Amino acid sequence: MPILPITTVTDLRRVTDGFKSKQQTIGVVPTMGALHEGHLSLVRESLKNCDQTIVTIFVNPTQFGPDEDLRKYPRPPGDDLTMLEALGVEHVFAPADNEVYPSGFSTMIDPPAVAGKLEGEFRPTHFSGVATVVLKLLNMTQADVAFFGQKDFQQVLVVQTMVADLNVNVEIRVCDIVRESDGLALSSRNVYLSDQEREIALTLSRTLSHVEEMIHEGQTDGFEIVTEMRQMLIDGGVTSVDYAVVADPKTLNTAETISLPVVALIAAHVGETRLIDNRIITL
Numbered sequence: 001m002p003i004l005p006i007t008t009v010t011d012l013r014r015v016t017d018g019f020k021s022k023q024q025t026i027g028v029v030p031t032m033g034a035l036h037e038g039h040l041s042l043v044r045e046s047l048k049n050c051d052q053t054i055v056t057i058f059v060n061p062t063q064f065g066p067d068e069d070l071r072k073y074p075r076p077p078g079d080d081l082t083m084l085e086a087l088g089v090e091h092v093f094a095p096a097d098n099e100v101y102p103s104g105f106s107t108m109i110d111p112p113a114v115a116g117k118l119e120g121e122f123r124p125t126h127f128s129g130v131a132t133v134v135l136k137l138l139n140m141t142q143a144d145v146a147f148f149g150q151k152d153f154q155q156v157l158v159v160q161t162m163v164a165d166l167n168v169n170v171e172i173r174v175c176d177i178v179r180e181s182d183g184l185a186l187s188s189r190n191v192y193l194s195d196q197e198r199e200i201a202l203t204l205s206r207t208l209s210h211v212e213e214m215i216h217e218g219q220t221d222g223f224e225i226v227t228e229m230r231q232m233l234i235d236g237g238v239t240s241v242d243y244a245v246v247a248d249p250k251t252l253n254t255a256e257t258i259s260l261p262v263v264a265l266i267a268a269h270v271g272e273t274r275l276i277d278n279r280i281i282t283l
């Protein structure tokens, strides 16, 4: 059956009230569309673990900065629905901007402290927009479980902290990063990359592998590691590095001396495209 996306909160509420009245659990997968295997892995987890799955598709304007790619962000709705149909998804919520942010809307979440680091230094309003839309989508869908990708590592921390701080009655599940066979983390923004840029983009995952090797071989000097990360990225041809760090996976604090587990995180520009990637490094 072709999916007919739900576009209004009223219609969505009718559907979710039905699920609730039957004591069915609701899994939600928030996305901005332009779906790929990374998104689909979250959808499969929801289908496996929850009675009902709602995939939301909404390119959230409040999480884009004024100079970012909101206008050109890929929006292929036909393809997205075909992919979701093939998995057996029945419920897609794809609201218009003015359904989520009607005229008069003025409440924004002030995100938790962890939002101020890394991404927050380069995209100062980003996590306020993310936290606001995630909280709204959780409320709109009456989610019991929400699925997020480790690909957006800091986003997961922001959402987990917000949910705990504000006593939101939802379980957050985090799914592994899905990569191409050569290591490139799947991202909707990869479509912006030329063939040559795609080659350069591989430097991000290669740098993370190198960091893991260095640490497993006994390197504990945080400064040495970060210096080498930056150098490897520049040598690999990235246009600029926003950050390349090794940090505590709970706080994102960086340490002079590495003590596992840590997370290595990178944000770098390849041409005009900003890419992020990360790896958790354990014993």
Ligand code: AMP
Binding pocket: 030, 031, 032, 033, 037, 038, 039, 041, 042, 147, 148, 149, 150, 151, 152, 175, 176, 177, 178, 179, 185, 186, 187, 188
């Ligand atoms: P987005 O559409 O980019 O907002 O992403 C929607 C969700 O998919 C987020 O929870 C992302 O972390 C997750 N996601 C994006 N790329 C990947 C990937 N390569 N592997 C796993 N999850 C991903």
